[in-house]
Amino acid sequence: MNVLASLSPRSLAAPESGIVEVVNYARGREGLIPLWVGEGDLPTPSFISEAAQASLTAGETFYTWQRGVPPLREALSRYYQRYFDKNLPMDNFYVTGSGMQAIKLAIEAVTSPGDEMVYLSPAWPNFAASAALSGVRPVSAPLEFTGGKWQVSLERIATAITPKTRALFVNTPSNPTGWTATREDLAAIMALARRHGLWIVADEIYALYSYEGERAPSFLDVMEDDDRILFVNSFSKNWLMTGWRAGWIVAPAEIGQVLENLIQYSTSGVAQFIQAGAIVALDKGDALIAENVAKATHSRDILCDALIATNRVETLKPDGAIYAFLKIDGVTDARRACLDIVDKTGVGLAPGTAFGDGGSLFMRACFLRDPVQISTAAERLSGYIAAL
Numbered sequence: 030m031n032v033l034a035s036l037s038p039r040s041l042a043a044p045e046s047g048i049v050e051v052v053n054y055a056r057g058r059e060g061l062i063p064l065w066v067g068e069g070d071l072p073t074p075s076f077i078s079e080a081a082q083a084s085l086t087a088g089e090t091f092y093t094w095q096r097g098v099p100p101l102r103e104a105l106s107r108y109y110q111r112y113f114d115k116n117l118p119m120d121n122f123y124v125t126g127s128g129m130q131a132i133k134l135a136i137e138a139v140t141s142p143g144d145e146m147v148y149l150s151p152a153w154p155n156f157a158a159s160a161a162l163s164g165v166r167p168v169s170a171p172l173e174f175t176g177g178k179w180q181v182s183l184e185r186i187a188t189a190i191t192p193k194t195r196a197l198f199v200n201t202p203s204n205p206t207g208w209t210a211t212r213e214d215l216a217a218i219m220a221l222a223r224r225h226g227l228w229i230v231a232d233e234i235y236a237l238y239s240y241e242g243e244r245a246p247s248f249l250d251v252m253e254d255d256d257r258i259l260f261v262n263s264f265s266k267n268w269l270m271t272g273w274r275a276g277w278i279v280a281p282a283e284i285g286q287v288l289e290n291l292i293q294y295s296t297s298g299v300a301q302f303i304q305a306g307a308i309v310a311l312d313k314g315d316a317l318i319a320e321n322v323a324k325a326t327h328s329r330d331i332l333c334d335a336l337i338a339t340n341r342v343e344t345l346k347p348d349g350a351i352y353a354f355l356k357i358d359g360v361t362d363a364r365r366a367c368l369d370i371v372d373k374t375g376v377g378l379a380p381g382t383a384f385g386d387g388g389s390l391f392m393r394a395c396f397l398r399d400p401v402q403i404s405t406a407a408e409r410l411s412g413y414i415a416a417l
Contacts (some may be wrong), residue, residue: 043389044158048385049335055371062406064394065367065377067204067351068271069324070402074317077268077306082306088403095276097124097204101304103309105277111251111315112237120282123289124304125298128234128263128276133159134291135278139228140165140195146148147189148198149181151205151354151381151388155196156232168194172208172388177345179208179354183217190225197222200232202245205384205393206354207347209239212246219251228257234266235350237318240326245349266351266397267318275299275307321397321411325351328396328403335407339414351397354381356390359417364391374409 031042052065072078096102102119109115127129132155139304140146141163148156149353157167164279170189172179186197199218201210210218231248239245248258259278265271280288292298310317329346332353343356355378360366363380370392371377381391396403 039162039164043162044154046154048379049156049186050364051367051371051380052379054368055377056060057401058371060375061371061377062375062398062402062409063377064396064406065379065396067395067397068265068267069321070399071269073269073273073306074314076313077270077310078114080309081302081306089301089305090113091301093298093304094235095292095298096285097122097299097306098301098308101311104308105279108311109249109279112244113247115249117279118282120278120285121269123278123280124299124307125276125278125292126299127274128232128261128265129155129159130277130295131261131263131273131278131348132230132232132351133163133259134288134295135230136160136163136165137232137291138259138284138287139257143193144195145191145193146196146198147186149186149200149203149208151384151385151391152200153204154196154383154385156200157385160198166193167198170384172203172206174356174387177343179203179206181214181218182259183221187221188217190221190227196228196230198230198232200234202235202238202347202349204235204350205352205381205388205391206350206378207350207351209241209245209347211251215246215248216251219248219256223256225241228259229404231260232262233260234263237267238322238325238351239349240329240346241313241348256373264277264307264310267321269317269321270306270310273303273306275303282321283356296332320385324400325397328354328400331400332394332396332407333402335404335411336414339411341414341417351395353394353396354388355394357392357414357417360390360392362388364390367392370410370413374413376406376409 102122115286160167170185341358379393381388
């Protein structure tokens with residue numbers, strides 16, 4: 030009996046992660062500097078972990094609110110008031126088991142099998158794979174790359190829209206490119222969505238990792254009350270909580286029961302002790318966010334300055350997010366290059382082939398790490414490039 034053949038074609042079509050392939054190839058090597066995944070080098074701070082531990086000690090281990098406990102949703106409301114100057118009631122917030130689940134639920138909420146969603150590429154690969162698993166066709170609208178800088182093309186987005194399109198997925202600041210939409214970009218995309226009656230799924234997880242101001246422009250700055258937008262987000266990056274698997278959706282209160290139902294039939298909610306840590310992260314973590322952004326800024330400058338100085342790397346310092354997306358002169362196979370680089374330098378990069386249209390000649394490096402370690406990685410990579 031062929032067990033694989035008995036599985037659904039949809040499950041069999043789920044792609045292996047091109048990032049994880051390189052991670053598994055080199056995991057555990059001595060002296061490795063892992064820049065391949067999107068996380069920092071420090072564990073979650075104790076003030077967050079201790080809140081979760083206190084919740085466990087208090088016996089908060091039962092089923093809880095599907096939408097998230099009210100104190101967490103109220104804390105999210107305060108967070109948006111501080112950083113986005115928006116007074117959103119807690120009925121606009123829905124707690125999910127990670128940013129990835131927030132994306133999956135948003136796809137399920139606004140599309141049906143056979144529909145299409147347009148997204149900007151190169152892009153974090155999990156969106157397109159998740160859409161396909163839901164029976165939705167992901168259609169890329171590639172960003173333009175000129176002189177080391179990425180820019181959005183409204184014409185490419187408009188061309189990608191068909192009668193089957195139901196939504197646009199927009200990640201800004203972008204993983205992996207660092208492209209950051211201007212307020213004018215967002216207004217133009219919003220107008221396009223209105224004209225075609227489309228939903229927007231806005232992934233603004235890196236909004237506070239902005240190197241041009243306190244935060245990046247947001248669809249919250251340009252939307253009107255009746256615009257169809259779902260915001261997906263995560264606790265992973267701002268508060269060093271990647272392993273906690275906690276995120277949220279910002280959505281119109283009118284669809285709250287629908288989102289609660291989708292949560293019910295996927296995870297049935299997020300553990301209360303995890304939510305206890307998330308509350309403290311939101312209410313007491315502003316200094317931590319500032320430290321992370323300062324660290325990312327310093328390390329970005331170290332890495333990008335060193336690579337640009339080789340005169341063999343086509344890139345500019347990204348305006349946002351926590352990644353350098355590198356195009357090395359002479360490299361035509363990014364996957365093979367990443368394997369070669371980890372063998373010869375001990376630096377782990379993510380191959381651009383994992384990020385879809387427009388990314389095949391690039392490699393991604395996460396710089397949210399100790400600047401001393403980033404300096405070592407930059408020196409090793411510069412030496413590798415010089416030897417090509």
